[in-house]
Amino acid sequence: MSAAAAMDATAVSHNTTAALGSAAAGAGGVLAGLLPEVQTLELFVAVSIFVAIHSLRQRRSQGLPTWPLVGMLPSLILGLRGGDMYEWITDVLKSRGGTFTFRGPWLTNLHCVVTADPRNLEHLLKARFGSFPKGPYFRDTVHDLLGDGIFGADDEVWRAQRKAASLEFHSAEFRALTASSLVELVHRRLLPVLAESESAGAGGVIDLQDVLLRLTFDNVCMIAFGADPGCLSQGLPEIPFARAFEDATEATTVRFLTPTAVWRAMRALGVGHERVLQRSLAGVDEFAYDVIRRRKEEVEAGRGGRSDLLTVFTKMRGEDGRPAYSDKFLRDICVNFILAGRDTSSVALAWFFWLLDRNPRVEERIVEEIEGIVAARKAAATGEVEEELVFQPEEVKRMEYLHAALSEALRLYPSVPVDHKEVVEDEVFPDGTVLKKGTKVIYAMYAMGRMESIWGEDCREYKPERWLRDGRFMSESAYKFTAFNGGPRLCLGKDFAYYQMKFAAASILLRYRVHVVPGHPVAPKIALTMYMKHGLKVTLSKRDNKGSKL
């Protein structure tokens, strides 16, 4: 049926209904009532046609149709029905040559420019760093959880923390602390949990992602607070501080999807996810302030010999000799580091083990490399019998293929799949995109790993070899491989994260084969960190290491 015929048919049916309804009013009354109704209908059809043409034009010029009131939201919702928002963003970015402008519904926070173009990344992360801060929108949204800590801070507040933390991260004491805390956690806690699962055979299914999240949570708490919450222990207990931290992070994430005025009103009323946030923040603060109080007592009593971040910042003094930081600021510093370091390495390891399960040739090469290192150690042995094989820092450094395999996993599954900045003055990206002051910019790390223009035609393949030249690991530009961010805000924990991931992965792979349970569904969860939505269910079997005393 043509549009005109359809219109006529509708008009007839309206006429009929209206005529029936007003039969008692007589024929003259019916005609008088119908006239405005037909005009309304014509107006409606005309507006619809105009909107459809306008939307199609927009689609041609901007990649997606833009509808009145709801903007591009319908396309996003349709994209989400495909099940994977990151793949949808990747497709749109590819069709738009690497950058597009998303127009969200009126009165929402969803308008933004999305880019996966390395030239734009270099511009915003380095060349014009000052024009692209985290910005007030991000800071206000995360402030209840993160306070004035490094993650949401800009300008001087950020600079001072970055400088102090950077000095600490590069100190010999800090490196020694991170290495010893990792040995303790992997050998006394992780490997026994895995051994128990292995001895249960096919019935010993564990969620490897959950186990790894526990490992890195305990580890980063040791580094930040010098306190071990004990999440990774036999029986995998629920720890109130870890639960509170997790709930607070999730409730904060929900704010990004809720119009600001709405979550503020919910906070004032103490309802919904804001209520969860208030309750879980109380749990986080209770733990944090208790550790801070005890640490201050230690430092004042001259027993502050530790080298965790809290001790270092507690000892700092201002020019007047008084403590440089308030208890609230110490709390913010620690909570920010826990957030930064807690899940990023564990989710990266979970994707890495899943990729190994699908790429046995890569696993073989990693195991060959590790066994080579073990063999070299044996050849140089003094005759002392080792109770247990614990990798030394210089051995971990020599694991170049493993380094490449982890980088390749992060290229395809970056722990932070998208990140955010706000423009504080009018700017133009190198690709010509005009950015008005106040525009939000999303840079899409997940999509970048899947751009043929960046990584070549085999960009979707898992190939650690692309990182190697003559068997040595070669790093890539931080604006092409953006998993750790780049420029002045490059991840502070990058070296530590690689060390932690390599140490844990090598210790597991030397002893066990990890088998993903057949049919286990694997998909990313839509969150600030790229968790596996259903975890990673695996079983373990012993690896036959001829002659290694483990």
Ligand code: HEM
């Ligand atoms: C595979 C592991 C990791 C990945 C992929 C990763 C990635 C990132 C990314 C993308 C950022 C930028 C975030 C932003 O500005 O919005 C970042 C910042 C940061 N990361 Fe990491 N990270 C990892 C591990 C760690 C660890 C283990 C720590 C600490 C123990 C850490 C500490 C930090 C800190 C302090 C910042 C803030 C830097 C600043 O704003 O100046 N990261 N990281």
